[in-house]
Amino acid sequence: MGAALSIDDIDAEQKTVAMLYARLDAMRESAVLRLRESLRAPSGGTHQSRSERDSASTMYADQIRQWDAAEHGLCFGRLDYDSGDHLHIGRIGLFDDENDFEPLLIDWRAPAARPFYLATAASPQGVRRRRHIRTRLREVIGIDDEVLDLSATPISTHPGLTSEAALLGAMNSARTGRMKDIVETIQAEQDRIIRSDLNGILVVQGGPGTGKTAVALHRAAYLLYTHREALTRRGVLILGPNETFLSYISQVLPGLGETSVLLRTLGDLFPTVKARRSEPPEAAAVKGSLAMVEVLSKALSDRQAVPDEPVEIELTDEHEGFGYQRETLLLDPETCRRARERARRSGKPHNLARPVFVEEIVAALAQQAAEKQGFDPFADDPLGGDDAPGGLLLDDADVAEIRKDLRRDRVLESRLDEYWPRLTPQQLVGELLADFGRLRAAAGHLSEAEIELLHADPLKHGWTPADVPLLDEAAELLGVDEADAEALAARLRREQIAYAEGVLDITAGSVSTDIEVDEESEMLIAADVIDAKRLAERQVDEQFLTAAQRAAVDRQWSFGHVIVDEAQELSPMAWRLLMRRSPNRSMTVVGDVAQTGDLAGASSWSAVFAPYVASRWREAELTVNYRTPAEIMEVAAKVLARIAPQARPPQSVRETGVPPEEIFIEAEALPELIAREASNLDGGRLAVIVASRDSNEVDLESEVVTLTVRQAKGLEFDTVIVVDPQAIESSSPRGASDLYVALTRATQRLVLVTFDSDGSVR
Numbered sequence: 001m002g003a004a005l006s007i008d009d010i011d012a013e014q015k016t017v018a019m020l021y022a023r024l025d026a027m028r029e030s031a032v033l034r035l036r037e038s039l040r041a042p043s044g045g046t047h048q049s050r051s052e053r054d055s056a057s058t059m060y061a062d063q064i065r066q067w068d069a070a071e072h073g074l075c076f077g078r079l080d081y082d083s084g085d086h087l088h089i090g091r092i093g094l095f096d097d098e099n100d101f102e103p104l105l106i107d108w109r110a111p112a113a114r115p116f117y118l119a120t121a122a123s124p125q126g127v128r129r130r131r132h133i134r135t136r137l138r139e140v141i142g143i144d145d146e147v148l149d150l151s152a153t154p155i156s157t158h159p160g161l162t163s164e165a166a167l168l169g170a171m172n173s174a175r176t177g178r179m180k181d182i183v184e185t186i187q188a189e190q191d192r193i194i195r196s197d198l199n200g201i202l203v204v205q206g207g208p209g210t211g212k213t214a215v216a217l218h219r220a221a222y223l224l225y226t227h228r229e230a231l232t233r234r235g236v237l238i239l240g241p242n243e244t245f246l247s248y249i250s251q252v253l254p255g256l257g258e259t260s261v262l263l264r265t266l267g268d269l270f271p272t273v274k275a276r277r278s279e280p281p282e283a284a285a286v287k288g289s290l291a292m293v294e295v296l297s298k299a300l301s302d303r304q305a306v307p308d309e310p311v312e313i314e315l316t317d318e319h320e321g322f323g324y325q326r327e328t329l330l331l332d333p334e335t336c337r338r339a340r341e342r343a344r345r346s347g348k349p350h351n352l353a354r355p356v357f358v359e360e361i362v363a364a365l366a367q368q369a370a371e372k373q374g375f376d377p378f379a380d381d382p383l384g385g386d387d388a389p390g391g392l393l394l395d396d397a398d399v400a401e402i403r404k405d406l407r408r409d410r411v412l413e414s415r416l417d418e419y420w421p422r423l424t425p426q427q428l429v430g431e432l433l434a435d436f437g438r439l440r441a442a443a444g445h446l447s448e449a450e451i452e453l454l455h456a457d458p459l460k461h462g463w464t465p466a467d468v469p470l471l472d473e474a475a476e477l478l479g480v481d482e483a484d485a486e487a488l489a490a491r492l493r494r495e496q497i498a499y500a501e502g503v504l505d506i507t508a509g510s511v512s513t514d515i516e517v518d519e520e521s522e523m524l525i526a527a528d529v530i531d532a533k534r535l536a537e538r539q540v541d542e543q544f545l546t547a548a549q550r551a552a553v554d555r556q557w558s559f560g561h562v563i564v565d566e567a568q569e570l571s572p573m574a575w576r577l578l579m580r581r582s583p584n585r586s587m588t589v590v591g592d593v594a595q596t597g598d599l600a601g602a603s604s605w606s607a608v609f610a611p612y613v614a615s616r617w618r619e620a621e622l623t624v625n626y627r628t629p630a631e632i633m634e635v636a637a638k639v640l641a642r643i644a645p646q647a648r649p650p651q652s653v654r655e656t657g658v659p660p661e662e663i664f665i666e667a668e669a670l671p672e673l674i675a676r677e678a679s680n681l682d683g684g685r686l687a688v689i690v691a692s693r694d695s696n697e698v699d700l701e702s703e704v705v706t707l708t709v710r711q712a713k714g715l716e717f718d719t720v721i722v723v724d725p726q727a728i729e730s731s732s733p734r735g736a737s738d739l740y741v742a743l744t745r746a747t748q749r750l751v752l753v754t755f756d757s758d759g760s761v762r
């Protein structure tokens with residue numbers, strides 16, 4: 001496909017690449033020096049100047065991180081134009097500071113780099129030649145040229161693909177257990193999604209292996225590059241299905257800048273809770289349904305109780321000397337009911353409406369106490385003065401004093417806690433789920449079976465991911481009170497310390513890798529100069545915290561952009577939570593409704609978004625499968641036909657010539673089979689996918705990994721052994737989708753193992 005290459009071409013590119021690395025080294029060295037200076041600067045000066053300097057440290061640390069990440073494959077491409085000009089394309093942009101900041105290397109996200117992904121022989125966009133430059137460490141080891149000239153280009157086996165040689169190289173490479181970036185071979189249909197407008201909800205529907213995850217991550221990088229200011233301020237949330245998946249994707253684009261991106265699972269989205277407990281999928285399904293909105297609201301109004309009988313309140317002794325004696329007052333149900341009505345009608349969330357409730361009761365009791373002191377015998381006497389309104393013996397000031405006392409009264413306070421308790425979201429949800437009585441009262445519209453599924457004691461045994469949207473809903477109903485704000489401040493401080501420690505680690509890391517050994521010993525590394533705690537103390541000013549730091553601890557944080565991967569798995573309750581975090585509705589949602597495994601997950605995108613934006617969302621489709629060879633996809637397509645008869649399976653780019661193998665063995669022979677397959681791996685990774693297993697642990701680094709379909713979601717391996725496909729399909733109402741997921745994890749080889757019931761090997 002390429003034009004003839006000469007050693008001279010490689011030499012010339014080697015010179016350019018060496019020059020680019022020299023420039024990168026110089027920039028990195030200077031940033032390390034500046035970071036060190038900034039950390040070492042005396043801690044005097046104004047609070048403002050300290051905070052500014054600390055945010056400068058964060059900026060330098062971020063830059064260093066991004067430059068470190070660009071080390072491998074810094075420059076990977078070149079465009080030659082008809083005009084005779086050319087550009088080099090790379091992972092970051094580099095400029096010549098001695099020559100009017102002329103561009104030396106174009107960032108792949110910049111508009112000028114776009115033809116690298118879009119230009120074709122049919123539509124060359126002024127490009128004469130596209131060159132892929134392959135490097136190992138800092139050495140150029142090869143170049144692939146494509147001349148964009150219809151007469152010179154051989155007919156492609158896959159029309160619509162660009163850079164086929166490099167693409168096939170990337171797809172055939174052995175997997176490492178960690179996802180890699182695709183900046184060198186982004187395809188046109190992917191590029192259009194990556195660079196799509198920031199605003200609105202963009203849904204990317206695509207079958208397995210079509211690059212949805214890759215596209216979502218590159219889009220995050222593109223958006224941060226293009227809308228840096230807005231997104232650095234508000235941050236980007238990337239939501240993934242589980243922790244294994246997050247660690248699988250965490251290294252894809254380290255240059256994303258940790259200050260702006262928060263990578264999370266649903267289980268982490270309620271800041272004080274780490275929801276990791278697992279539960280039956282049926283229980284998660286009940287928790288995920290919108291019926292829970294009413295259940296929680298009813299559960300809360302059930303907590304706003306009214307006594308059946310008048311209640312005696314024996315005031316504490318502290319009130320003597322205020323013009324009335326220690327008294328027993330009577331709190332009647334009617335007063336409580338009125339107070340409750342007032343508080344409810346205030347329109348405030350529960351905890352914030354409590355003062356309305358309390359004031360109403362206090363006013364009634366103060367009046368009662370005042371009346372007990374008796375009435376002024378001269379009240380009706382026109383000469384009797386005007387200091388006794390209502391004819392009471394006590395005047396206004398006295399009554400105000402009584403109210404003040406009542407507000408402080410501990411006996412009354414604890415009574416009021418029964419009728420209008422201050423509640424945390426954890427209490428409201430936890431005490432509801434743990435109590436059949438409360439559940440039945442609040443969830444009258446659910447069946448007894450559903451109520452039993454809900455029953456659990458999360459305060460004792462821990463929270464599940466499906467509890468998180470319930471906690472968030474509860475928090476909305478309850479409102480934020482002072483105690484929350486204090487807890488938030490405390491959490492912010494802890495986050496700051498953690499972040500500052502990270503910055504110190506980076507400085508230490510960069511110093512030791514970039515500077516000659518003998519120089520290193522003479523230098524003060526940041527850790528010597530200032531410890532993390534002091535660094536954090538200097539960063540108290542909120543405005544200088546990064547968006548990611550603040551968002552991590554603030555339940556109500558609204559993100560500049562929200563990216564959801566494996567979005568088909570989210571329940572309606574989870575979408576409610578996410579929409580609260582995204583009031584501007586700037587979202588990228590990637591998923592495949594044919595792969596939905598969670599019972600409360602989505603089977604149609606319009607059903608998900610209609611409640612929030614009606615039809616104002618846009619959909620893009622990815623149609624090419626870069627992972628699974630055609631032979632495997634053929635088997636998977638039969639399962640897809642059972643899930644969604646109209647759905648078209650994605651088109652595989654590759655054929656391996658090897659169809660999936662179906663074998664029947666005794667269960668005891670499985671380890672031997674796994675060992676045999678592993679020995680043929682040649683450096684890649686093997687997954688054994690099973691219907692169920694006890695452990696949540698998944699070690700992606702290991703050569704052979706056993707996992708359930710849920711754990712395998714979004715991942716890929718060179719060889720996949722699917723154990724007992726029948727069991728996978730029959731173990732859930734969405735078993736066909738689960739099997740479809742399992743079958744589409746392999747990049748090279750798929751083995752289907754069925755156990756022989758009579759124990760014989762067929």
Ligand SMILES: Nc1ncnc2c1ncn2[C@@H]1O[C@H](COP(=O)(O)OP(=O)(O)OP(=O)(O)O)[C@@H](O)[C@H]1O
Nearest residue numbers: 170182185186187208209210211212213214626714
């Ligand atoms: N343009 C590309 N160049 C090279 N590799 C690509 C490209 N697009 C996708 N890939 C590779 O294809 C594989 C599948 O991509 P990805 O995991 O993003 O797919 P997905 O649509 O999220 O799949 P699933 O629905 O199964 O989770 C990955 O190894 C990815 O790196």
